[in-house]
Amino acid sequence: MQFLSDNNSKRKMYFPVRGKALRLPIYFPSISSVKTGLSPFDYFTILQGLGQSHFLVSAFDIDKSFQREEFISNLQEIIQNDGSIILMDSGNYESWWMRDKNWVLDSFNSILKYNVSDLAFCYDNQLPPNDIIENVTTIANSISASQKISKSSSIIPIIHCNKEYLVDAVLELHSQTNYEMVSIPERILGEGLLERIATVTNLRKALNNLDNYTYIHLLGTGNPFSLLLLSLAGADSFDGLEWCQTVVNSKTAVLYHFQQRELILDDCNFCKSGLDYTLSTLGHNINFYRNWMKEIQDAIETKKEIDILKVWFDSDFISALGKIWH
Numbered sequence: 661m662q663f664l665s666d667n668n669s670k671r672k673m674y675f676p677v678r679g680k681a682l683r684l685p686i687y688f689p690s691i692s693s694v695k696t697g698l699s700p701f702d703y704f705t706i707l708q709g710l711g712q713s714h715f716l717v718s719a720f721d722i723d724k725s726f727q728r729e730e731f732i733s734n735l736q737e738i739i740q741n742d743g744s745i746i747l748m749d750s751g752n753y754e755s756w757w758m759r760d761k762n763w764v765l766d767s768f769n770s771i772l773k774y775n776v777s778d779l780a781f782c783y784d785n786q787l788p789p790n791d792i793i794e795n796v797t798t799i800a801n802s803i804s805a806s807q808k809i810s811k812s813s814s815i816i817p818i819i820h821c822n823k824e825y826l827v828d829a830v831l832e833l834h835s836q837t838n839y840e841m842v843s844i845p846e847r848i849l850g851e852g853l854l855e856r857i858a859t860v861t862n863l864r865k866a867l868n869n870l871d872n873y874t875y876i877h878l879l880g881t882g883n884p885f886s887l888l889l890l891s892l893a894g895a896d897s898f899d900g901l902e903w904c905q906t907v908v909n910s911k912t913a914v915l916y917h918f919q920q921r922e923l924i925l926d927d928c929n930f931c932k933s934g935l936d937y938t939l940s941t942l943g944h945n946i947n948f949y950r951n952w953m954k955e956i957q958d959a960i961e962t963k964k965e966i967d968i969l970k971v972w973f974d975s976d977f978i979s980a981l982g983k984i985w986h
């Protein structure tokens with residue numbers, strides 16, 4: 661598959677942030693108040709307890725937290741003391757689900773100014789105008805308004821548009837502003853895995869023609885198979901809630917209902933521990949994601965992409981991939 665070897669020679673294996681080098685592809689476990697069991701502050705505390713080196717938190721959830729002040733000071737402390745890398749989302753996902761129409765660019769910027777993150781996604785427009793230039797100009801303005809306020813964070817653009825216009829929109833953004841990472845919601849990439857893989861592959865090919873490498877982050881991608889396939893398609897970074905919404909079978913990489921871990925116990929330290937159900941399940945999941953991303957990183961680094969595909973997928977699916985990556 662020619663694309664895989666072409667892209668292997670171009671892709672970056674590390675992303676530099678705050679003097680650290682994050683190994684790629686990377687999965688950021690997301691913390692969110694939407695469709696999850698515990699409060700964002702509790703998830704944050706658990707991830708810190710698990711020694712998680714990087715995670716995503718929402719500006720909306722920080723602002724609305726019952727432990728708002730403690731949350732802000734703990735995040736600041738992490739940055740000052742060389743702790744985990746913090747990626748912050750604008751909070752539009754949460755404010756949309758909570759139907760909070762008062763969450764505006766200024767609200768996001770009011771959290772950004774506390775310097776509680778290393779990287780932050782821009783305040784995004786979920787219903788953008790159809791006109792690409794108008795859409796991209798709004799994004800460029802949002803980035804510039806937030807970048808002026810934040811000392812600690814690089815602001816990362818999010819592009820919402822029809823997948824047919826994605827490459828044009830990303831290239832137009834390049835002509836309007838400088839950025840090294842672009843993020844795209846996974847759901848706009850198309851229907852089904854193959855279409856999504858094809859969309860990312862096309863975008864990666866277009867970006868590889870530019871002088872500087874542009875990292876691709878996919879928003880809302882945490883299914884293990886999607887992480888593997890979209891990494892090979894050229895995405896570098898992901899965030900998702902699966903680590904706290906489901907439980908993963910570590911032998912098959914299939915996700916189960918969060919309450920079904922007893923069906924798929926393994927010999928990880930958490931399954932063997934006496935911790936309560938929620939804590940041991942979250943630990944089990946985080947442990948799996950660390951190993952899973954390492955497996956993907958190692959496969960890419962040793963140019964064994966085809967071998968890893970053969971481990972996880974049947975020959976029919978691999979030949980369908982071959983049509984995209986020929």
Ligand SMILES: [Zn+2]
Nearest residue numbers: 926928931944
């Ligand atoms: Zn386990």
